Amino acid sequence: MIDRKRYRETFSHLRASPETRRRILDMEMKQNRRRPRLAPLALAAALVAVLAVTAMAAFSGTLKDWFAREWANRTGGEISEEQALVIDSLTEKVGESRTVGDVTVTVDSITVGSDTLWALVDVEGLDFAANARYTFGKMNVEVLSDPSEGAYGGASYSLGSIGLTESGAVRMLLEYDGIFSTANQLNAGGYTLELRLSDLTLHRSPGERDEVIYEGQWDFSIPLTESMLPTIAIDSAVVAIGAGAEEAEGTETASGVTFTLWDIRVTATGLSFYTAYSDDEAVERVQMAALSYLEVSVILSDGTEVSANSSGGSRTEDGGWYCTSQWPAPLNVEDIAALRIGETEIPIN
Amino acid sequence: MDQTTFTHLAETYLDMVYRLACHYLRSPQDADDVTQEVFLRLLRTDTAFDGEEHARHWLVRVTLNEAKRLCRSPWRQRTAPLEDFHGTAALPGEEQRALFEAVMDLPRKYRVPLYLYYYEGYSVGETAELLGRKVSTVQTWLARGREQLKKQLQEDWSDD
Missing domain, CATH: 1.10.10.10 (Winged helix-like DNA-binding domain superfamily/Winged helix DNA-binding domain)
Incomplete structure (x- = not known):
């Protein structure tokens, strides 16, 4: 029998983590501290980093296998042969290892896109549990030289275990998304991924504190190979703000408000564009609220619509915005029939 | 908001905010984020609460708004499998x-x-x-x- 008492008893066990509790109760001591979690990247004006331990079913395959799984999760379909070739062309074996004491960390392979990259990182040397999740207590991920060239820009990254390999190593996935207002692309050649990983950590359930299981520091410097990335360029487009923004902001004033986008670039791994707010203050207020809700997706020639995996924006020197969105897996740009940005569909010839 | 009131409301309603965020977002990590955001807003609000029920009502509304904002935003998307909750819920x-x-x-x-x-x-x-x-x-x-x-x-x- 289900009743209110059982419902309450069940969900009374759902409680905020001690870490969250501590942070909140600590707020009273430091009223002027910065917000405890990062603002959406839409507000980023400097390099920021996000550590997220992703929670996923066991996985021990290659990056292409990973993309195939992500694609299937998003679309219910398989990646095409052409798409597989695109993934292959952007992916290369790295095989660089660093050992500290008993623990060896290996960057197995990397896929480099226009403003995003993925890398498989293996950790071996300890007895790892198949159902546990691991990460590093501290990490720093940078691309050098700075693709933003000192101008506005931002980046986010995450690294967490996604399964065990057949040899018992922990396999982790690094995902890095950059927003460089200079529009420089990571696959342009000449860039290096600088990766510093410290203190191997067992990620416990959200209610418990993570545990450092092996102290050490593993440093990598991996050149990002230049690759050919076909780009679809669109000079400009006007897009309407989505109804989602209206609902989220509790206003209907977003109706009819538009953004003008220019220098739109679509690649196998994502989309970028520049935009700016209106000079009209009333319109600007709605646009400012709405930019964070601007939804981006790609429509393929078979009708499949795939939402961007992540998006972000950075201020530009002239006060406008540079925005990027990343697809969940590299795709064949020849398959793209249209983009959907906000409420507007932009056909791709 | 004065510290005594903030501490009292945080200790009383922190788990309520978290549970509501979990119900909305189905992700303990996102619920953590929303919970912190809600209490940061509480700390900074100029709202003069007309009693405890008013404060609770305010917290529910702000939690729903923050969860909705996070959920609808393409700038941050994250989902978590149900097993992620088991440690939290310790059922x-x-x-x-x-x-x-x-x-x-x-x-x-x-x-x-x-x-x-x-x-x-x-x-x-x-x-x-x-x-x-x-x-x-x-x-x-x-x-x-x-x-x-x-x-x-x-x-x-x-x-x-």
Whole structure:
């Protein structure tokens, strides 16, 4: 029998983590501290980093296998042969290892896109549990030289275990998304991924504190190979703000408000564009609220619509915005029939 | 807001905010983020609360808004499998685990009113007002949510 008492008893066990509790109760001591979690990247004006331990079913395959799984999760379909070739062309074996004491960390392979990259990182040397999740207590991920060239820009990254390999190593996935207002692309050649990983950590359930299981520091410097990335360029487009923004902001004033986008670039791994707010203050207020809700997706020639995996924006020197969105897996740009940005569909010839 | 009031409200309603965010977002990590954001807003608000119930109402509204904002934003997307909750919930029995999973499997539009109605004890009218929906809509959502739980758990509700 289900009743209110059982419902309450069940969900009374759902409680905020001690870490969250501590942070909140600590707020009273430091009223002027910065917000405890990062603002959406839409507000980023400097390099920021996000550590997220992703929670996923066991996985021990290659990056292409990973993309195939992500694609299937998003679309219910398989990646095409052409798409597989695109993934292959952007992916290369790295095989660089660093050992500290008993623990060896290996960057197995990397896929480099226009403003995003993925890398498989293996950790071996300890007895790892198949159902546990691991990460590093501290990490720093940078691309050098700075693709933003000192101008506005931002980046986010995450690294967490996604399964065990057949040899018992922990396999982790690094995902890095950059927003460089200079529009420089990571696959342009000449860039290096600088990766510093410290203190191997067992990620416990959200209610418990993570545990450092092996102290050490593993440093990598991996050149990002230049690759050919076909780009679809669109000079400009006007897009309407989505109804989602209206609902989220509790206003209907977003109706009819538009953004003008220019220098739109679509690649196998994502989309970028520049935009700016209106000079009209009333319109600007709605646009400012709405930019964070601007939804981006790609429509393929078979009708499949795939939402961007992540998006972000950075201020530009002239006060406008540079925005990027990343697809969940590299795709064949020849398959793209249209983009959907906000409420507007932009056909791709 | 003065520190004494903030501490009292945080200690009293922190878990309520977290539970509501979990029901909305189905992700303990995102619920953590929203919970912190809500209390940061509480710390900075100039709202003069007319009693504890007013503060609780404010916290529910802000939690729903923050969760909605996070959820609708393409700038940050994250989902978590149900097993992620097990450590948090530390559920002692099979019956509770089954109910937990069944509720979390429901669409959001059923999960959130169920929580507000059954856990927080808000009336249908109050739940409708908090969600900005018509009373009849919330009644339908509650009925359909209960119906889906009945089917999934093969158990009846004692109060439907």
